[in-house]
Amino acid sequence: MTFIFILIATLFLGAFLVFVLWPWLSLKKTKSPFAGELLKIQACLHEKEIVFENFKELELDHQMGKLDDQDFAQLKAALQAEAASKIDDYDRMISESRLVGLVEQDVRNRQGASS
Amino acid sequence: MITSFSWLASTLIAAAQLTVSVENQDKPVANQKVQLVELSTQPELLEHKLTNSKGQAVFRFDGNEPKRLIATSEFEGVSYISEPILLEGDENKNLRLEVFSTTTSKAGLVVENLSTLLTRQDNQYMVSQNFSIRNDSGKTVVAGGTEQEPGEVFRFALPKAAFNVQYGYGFDRSQLRFDGSSVVYPLSIPPGRSFFSLIYALDRIRFYADINQSFSIPIESADLGLANAAWSVQGSKAQPIGQKILSDQEVQLYRLTPQGHRLNFRISGLDSNIPLSWWLPGLIFILLMVTSLLQKDPGLRKEKEEESADKAKLLKAWREIQLLKEKKLISASEFEKRQLSLLQELEAFYI
Numbered sequence: 525m526t527f528i529f530i531l532i533a534t535l536f537l538g539a540f541l542v543f544v545l546w547p548w549l550s551l552k553k554t555k556s557p558f559a560g561e562l563l564k565i566q567a568c569l570h571e572k573e574i575v576f577e578n579f580k581e582l583e584l585d586h587q588m589g590k591l592d593d594q595d596f597a598q599l600k601a602a603l604q605a606e607a608a609s610k611i612d613d614y615d616r617m618i619s620e621s622r623l624v625g626l627v628e629q630d631v632r633n634r635q636g637a638s639s
Numbered sequence: 640m641i642t643s644f645s646w647l648a649s650t651l652i653a654a655a656q657l658t659v660s661v662e663n664q665d666k667p668v669a670n671q672k673v674q675l676v677e678l679s680t681q682p683e684l685l686e687h688k689l690t691n692s693k694g695q696a697v698f699r700f701d702g703n704e705p706k707r708l709i710a711t712s713e714f715e716g717v718s719y720i721s722e723p724i725l726l727e728g729d730e731n732k733n734l735r736l737e738v739f740s741t742t743t744s745k746a747g748l749v750v751e752n753l754s755t756l757l758t759r760q761d762n763q764y765m766v767s768q769n770f771s772i773r774n775d776s777g778k779t780v781v782a783g784g785t786e787q788e789p790g791e792v793f794r795f796a797l798p799k800a801a802f803n804v805q806y807g808y809g810f811d812r813s814q815l816r817f818d819g820s821s822v823v824y825p826l827s828i829p830p831g832r833s834f835f836s837l838i839y840a841l842d843r844i845r846f847y848a849d850i851n852q853s854f855s856i857p858i859e860s861a862d863l864g865l866a867n868a869a870w871s872v873q874g875s876k877a878q879p880i881g882q883k884i885l886s887d888q889e890v891q892l893y894r895l896t897p898q899g900h901r902l903n904f905r906i907s908g909l910d911s912n913i914p915l916s917w918w919l920p921g922l923i924f925i926l927l928m929v930t931s932l933l934q935k936d937p938g939l940r941k942e943k944e945e946e947s948a949d950k951a952k953l954l955k956a957w958r959e960i961q962l963l964k965e966k967k968l969i970s971a972s973e974f975e976k977r978q979l980s981l982l983q984e985l986e987a988f989y990i
Contacts, residue, residue: 529917532921536924539928559986572975576972623985627957634954
């Protein structure tokens with residue numbers, strides 16, 4: 525009988541602890557699985573913007589006569605190559621993103637349901 | 640003349656006579672004070688006399704009223720009572736009052752027919768016990784001891800879980816002593832059998848009851864009665880010996896084999912009745928949990944509905960920016976910014 529009482533008391537205590545700690549345990553679980561890919565997309569977009577900013581500044585410097593044609597052409601080609609690389613990176617990340625895949629799937633499902 | 644008068648007087652006034660013979664081991668006890676008590680609604684001490692050299696005390700009564708009498712005498716500090724006798728009219732009757740020498744040795748004492756009956760009453764189990772103590776010593780066993788250190792005739796211990804103990808036949812509650820978990824019986828026990836009974840209760844909080852009892856004198860024989868066929872007994876080499884109807888209740892009988900001075904057995908298969916005060920905290924806790932879950936449920940549903948609406952809005956926006964891009968109404972840079980912003984908001988719905 526004492527054993528049964530201890531068993532019941534332990535079960536109650538266990539249930540109580542689960543009840544109290546559940547929010548904390550579930551909070552730990554809610555860490556996003558897409559955080560990594562979103563950060564990479566964000567960083568890529570930021571780098572691409574920087575390349576475009578640099579491109580604008582390069583054109584301005586050339587117009588103001590700070591850069592001769594030869595240097596301008598050389599730097600412009602380098603920035604264009606970098607920009608193209610960033611655009612490719614961005615498109616690849618978007619196409620490989622699981623989150624984008626899920627969103628696209630949902631959009632298609634909703635379109636299918638509405639039509 | 641005198642003889643004639645005596646004859647006339649004895650015929651006119653009826654006289655009864657009772658001769659009390661006091662004997663110790665079949666030998667008369669002279670100069671022994673004998674008291675005569677009339678048994679009525681209020682027992683009355685009639686008279687007392689000393690026994691003669693033949694160990695006899697002769698009491699005479701006038702009148703025809705019938706009398707129910709007992710004789711008592713104190714010998715070596717122990718009071719003895721005769722069998723009751725009915726005296727009517729002018730009867731002459733003899734009454735034997737046996738007294739015994741005393742001893743403090745308990746060697747001749749044994750517990751016999753320790754009979755235990757377990758029944759259920761409301762929230763508890765009742766254990767009724769009857770037993771007799773047989774004195775084979777031929778002497779009255781007395782406690783001995785002094786006022787400072789009183790002796791004992793026998794002692795016994797009840798199960799630890801026993802409560803509400805009621806001492807019945809054979810016990811004088813005011814004379815009993817309690818030494819730790821033991822009950823000490825200090826009164827004298829004459830040769831022959833002396834009968835005792837007691838009742839105690841056991842809580843109905845377990846599915847079994849351990850009856851562990853010990854006596855300071857050997858237990859010769861014991862039996863057990865269980866008022867429910869579903870109950871079973873383990874220990875003390877219990878042997879079923881049949882059934883008996885007791886107060887419209889079928890009782891299962893078992894013969895038990897005591898271990899010297901002890902009797903240990905377990906009755907299992909009992910139905911437990913754990914008091915509400917034990918369950919109440921747990922029940923309140925469950926109730927609180929269920930209540931909180933029920934209260935949480937409508938809120939959760941509402942939250943989910945809102946969440947679904949928000950997600951639909953974001954998916955619609957996702958489709959819109961794609962259309963704007965296709966129609967070249969927004970720049971690629973603007974599209975990418977909006978796309979990233981929407982992805983960051985939609986992320987929460989896909990975790």
